[in-house]
Amino acid sequence: MRISELAASSGVSVPTIKYYLREGLLPAGDATAVNQADYGENHVHRLSLIRALIDVGGLSVATAKDVLAAVDAPGMPLAGVFGRAQRAVSQADLYVRPSSADALARVDEVILANRWKVSRDNPGRTAAANVIDAFVGSNHGELLDLMDHYAGAALAVANADLDAVARQPDVSAMADTVVAGTVLGDALFAALRRIAQEHVTSERFPVANDDIQRHHSPQNRNGS
Amino acid sequence: MRISELAASSGVSVPTIKYYLREGLLPAGDATAVNQADYGENHVHRLSLIRALIDVGGLSVATAKDVLAAVDAPGMPLAGVFGRAQRAVSQADLYVRPSSADALARVDEVILANRWKVSRDNPGRTAAANVIDAFVGSNHGELLDLMDHYAGAALAVANADLDAVARQPDVSAMADTVVAGTVLGDALFAALRRIAQEHVTSERFPVANDDIQRHHSPQNRNGS
Numbered sequence: 001m002r003i004s005e006l007a008a009s010s011g012v013s014v015p016t017i018k019y020y021l022r023e024g025l026l027p028a029g030d031a032t033a034v035n036q037a038d039y040g041e042n043h044v045h046r047l048s049l050i051r052a053l054i055d056v057g058g059l060s061v062a063t064a065k066d067v068l069a070a071v072d073a074p075g076m077p078l079a080g081v082f083g084r085a086q087r088a089v090s091q092a093d094l095y096v097r098p099s100s101a102d103a104l105a106r107v108d109e110v111i112l113a114n115r116w117k118v119s120r121d122n123p124g125r126t127a128a129a130n131v132i133d134a135f136v137g138s139n140h141g142e143l144l145d146l147m148d149h150y151a152g153a154a155l156a157v158a159n160a161d162l163d164a165v166a167r168q169p170d171v172s173a174m175a176d177t178v179v180a181g182t183v184l185g186d187a188l189f190a191a192l193r194r195i196a197q198e199h200v201t202s203e204r205f206p207v208a209n210d211d212i213q214r215h216h217s218p219q220n221r222n223g224s
Numbered sequence: 225m226r227i228s229e230l231a232a233s234s235g236v237s238v239p240t241i242k243y244y245l246r247e248g249l250l251p252a253g254d255a256t257a258v259n260q261a262d263y264g265e266n267h268v269h270r271l272s273l274i275r276a277l278i279d280v281g282g283l284s285v286a287t288a289k290d291v292l293a294a295v296d297a298p299g300m301p302l303a304g305v306f307g308r309a310q311r312a313v314s315q316a317d318l319y320v321r322p323s324s325a326d327a328l329a330r331v332d333e334v335i336l337a338n339r340w341k342v343s344r345d346n347p348g349r350t351a352a353a354n355v356i357d358a359f360v361g362s363n364h365g366e367l368l369d370l371m372d373h374y375a376g377a378a379l380a381v382a383n384a385d386l387d388a389v390a391r392q393p394d395v396s397a398m399a400d401t402v403v404a405g406t407v408l409g410d411a412l413f414a415a416l417r418r419i420a421q422e423h424v425t426s427e428r429f430p431v432a433n434d435d436i437q438r439h440h441s442p443q444n445r446n447g448s
Binding site for chain 1: 269272273275276279280282290301302304307310317318319321329334335338340341342343346347348349351352354355358359361362364366367369370371373374375376377378379380381382383384385386387388389390392396399400404405406408409411413414415416417418419420421422423424425426427428429446
């Protein structure tokens with residue numbers, strides 16, 4: 001299809017498509033004439049992924065480009081795709097700022113207690129240690145206990161993530177799923193956490209409150 | 225203590241403290257003379273929380289102010305504090321942009337299947353539905369299956385969150401823990417997910433890779 005048809009199929013404007021082509025986020029089409037190229041379904045698919053990474057994942061165009069480079073690297077083993085996708089979406093200050101040695105030791109305790117096999121440069125190690133420093137610094141040492149519970153939940157989520165990856169037919173599709181799942185999964189989990197928090201709060205601290213009376217559940221005991 | 229001593233205790237500069245006072249993030253000290261006030265431990269504590277929200281939680285000063293207003297609202301029930309803290313930290317586009325009706329129905333299926341009691345305006349409902357739209361739009365319908373697994377993990381995390389809240393001695397301390405836990409907990413979970421993903425990937429897709437050989441675990445079977 002021509003670029004105007006690609007725009008119609010994908011809902012992305014021609015100038016934006018040209019921008020992604022120039023920046024290398026979208027592979028070039030097959031040249032059919034001077035200044036004309038042919039695009040396929042893979043381009044429609046890639047445009048949807050680019051929009052999801054930017055609109056839903058909150059990535060910058062530069063970061064989205066880094067992440068997509070991991071998908072496009074030929075023959076990269078899956079662990080390498082994961083590592084590259086993780087690093088690309090973990091460029092926030094939290095993931096690179098040095099933490100205290102005590103906090104890093106606490107993270108490594110959790111890794112050892114769970115017998116997790118993790119490289120020293122996993123970006124999550126530094127980020128978790130920075131959160132621990134913030135807990136301690138803001139007098140919320142009681143929140144350190146969250147670590148063990150969160151680790152169990154994180155393992156369940158990671159297993160679901162890898163189940164979805166393993167169901168893909170080939171390495172290229174797996175890499176694509178790794179990228180979409182890593183970026184969009186953070187947003188999905190944070191959203192479900194907010195829903196579950198309201199439920200648990202209403203169970204443990206019931207109040208007669210307008211906000212709480214508008215329930216979905218037929219088990220709503222506060223409903224009038 | 226005087227403002228210079230507050231700066232020394234908290235590690236926050238005097239001009240920044242004055243800025244937080246002007247913006248209402250930090251309550252005024254007790255006036256002791258013209259242009260002089262006395263600050264207490266509660267000010268040191270609050271400054272640490274402000275820095276954690278901004279530096280680790282990635283909040284803007286305006287959003288941090290909204291969140292702290294929930295802590296300071298006298299007599300607000302805990303469900304209200306949670307709701308206000310959640311809304312304040314959920315101002316990203318993802319939480320307010322309308323989703324498709326199909327995606328919202330899918331989120332409500334998960335809520336009903338889990339018999340969760342949740343108000344219609346919980347910000348997580350819209351955000352989760354927007355992620356579902358992104359999964360479908362980017363040809364990653366296989367990632368919809370993540371929802372059920374993520375919901376179980378989110379419930380475990382929310383229970384740990386509320387355990388930490390319930391251990392606080394009074395409502396004011398509970399509100400403080402809700403805010404710190406809501407904001408910093410997202411960052412902690414995302415970090416632990418990255419660690420768990422690397423572990424599960426190395427278990428399921430083992431490779432002889434320099435990156436993977438640098439393990440912490442004594443169970444490392446790839447180590448040389």
